[in-house]
Every structure is written in C-alpha cells, then in structure tokens.
Amino acid sequence: MYAFDKFRSYLIGTKVIVYTDHSVIKYLIAKRDANPRLMRWILLLQEFDLEIKDRKGLENQVTDHLSRLKHDNQGKNLTLINQSFPNEQVLYVGQKNLSWFADYVNYIVSKLLHLNLNFHQRKKFLHDVRLYVSD
Structure with a gap:
C-alpha cells in the first residue's frame, strides 16, 4: 500500500502487475463491507489498472527470504549516519x-x-x- 501511495503519480494510467505471496490483497478489492482503513486502501487500489498475481513463497525465494530475516543487533552498536559529503563538487x-x-x-x-x-x-x-x- 505504501508503494502505491508513494508512486501514485507514476502508476496512474499504466498497467500495474503485482506479484505477491499475500493473496488476501486480491480478495480485498472484491470485499463489500469493510472497516474505514480497508475502505481507504480499496479506494486507493481502484485508481490503478491493477492486476494481482499470486506467487507462492517457494517461487518468490528472494523476497520470502528477505521478509524472514532477523536482525540480531537491534539497538546494539548503532552508529550515526554521516550526513555530510566532503566531495560535493564531484556530484x-x-x-x-x-x-x-x-x-x-x-x-x-x-x-x-x-x-x-x-x-x-x-x-x-x-x-x-x-x-x-x-x-
């Protein structure tokens, strides 16, 4: 949902095919009675020429693996990101x-x-x- 909202201006008017292992999204569009949050999502999805294709987790191994990764160092040894770039003239x-x-x-x-x-x-x-x- 975040990607559709973020890239809305680029996706409107084009054919969008979504490969997902979350098959509930396919049935979300057909659902008639839903709570307000789901209705907002349904209205957002109806703006696009959207085709949702279900792909099992076994076929979508990279995404499946990335979604199951656990980060062991949460909160430990965090360093700040350096916001300055000394060679700005290069860019x-x-x-x-x-x-x-x-x-x-x-x-x-x-x-x-x-x-x-x-x-x-x-x-x-x-x-x-x-x-x-x-x-």
Missing part, C-alpha cells in the same frame, strides 16, 4: 554538462540541427542521437 552537474541532452532532445523533436558542428562532429552527433527515442 555537481553544471549547465554546460547538460547541453548535450538538450541538443539531443531538440533534434529528436524538430529534426533540425542548429549546432555549428564540423563534419566529424555532426557525424558523431547524428550517430549518437539515433540511440535515443521520444515517448
């Missing part, structure tokens, strides 16, 4: 570095090449831009 992306993306998008949309490129640069640009498509 800085300037406007100059983004221009290639804008050039590709402009070419894909308009099919016009407005750049002042020599023959080899133009050939490389046209070779690279063919790898991208517009949705």
Whole structure:
C-alpha cells in the first residue's frame, strides 16, 4: 500500500502487475463491507489498472527470504549516519554538462540541427542521437 501511495503519480494510467505471496490483497478489492482503513486502501487500489498475481513463497525465494530475516543487533552498536559529503563538487552537474541532452532532445523533436558542428562532429552527433527515442 505504501508503494502505491508513494508512486501514485507514476502508476496512474499504466498497467500495474503485482506479484505477491499475500493473496488476501486480491480478495480485498472484491470485499463489500469493510472497516474505514480497508475502505481507504480499496479506494486507493481502484485508481490503478491493477492486476494481482499470486506467487507462492517457494517461487518468490528472494523476497520470502528477505521478509524472514532477523536482525540480531537491534539497538546494539548503532552508529550515526554521516550526513555530510566532503566531495560535493564531484556530484555537481553544471549547465554546460547538460547541453548535450538538450541538443539531443531538440533534434529528436524538430529534426533540425542548429549546432555549428564540423563534419566529424555532426557525424558523431547524428550517430549518437539515433540511440535515443521520444515517448
């Protein structure tokens, strides 16, 4: 339920297939009389083009294993997470570095090449831009 609420804007209008070993969710949608919390969940799920497929725990081994893991060190030897990143400049992306993306998008949309490129640069640009498509 958390994932549907969190990614709602991305999931609306697309076909969503949920593989789960919790088959009760499939029957939750068909349930008519429910308490208010379940009704909120039902209303949330009805917004999506949703298909729920049941997968047994034996077929879904990774998820099954992760859900059963026990953390032995709860509350012991906890360290604080360092919130600072000393090399922030490494992750800085300037406007100059983004221009290639804008050039590709402009070419894909308009099919016009407005750049002042020599023959080899133009050939490389046209070779690279063919790898991208517009949705």
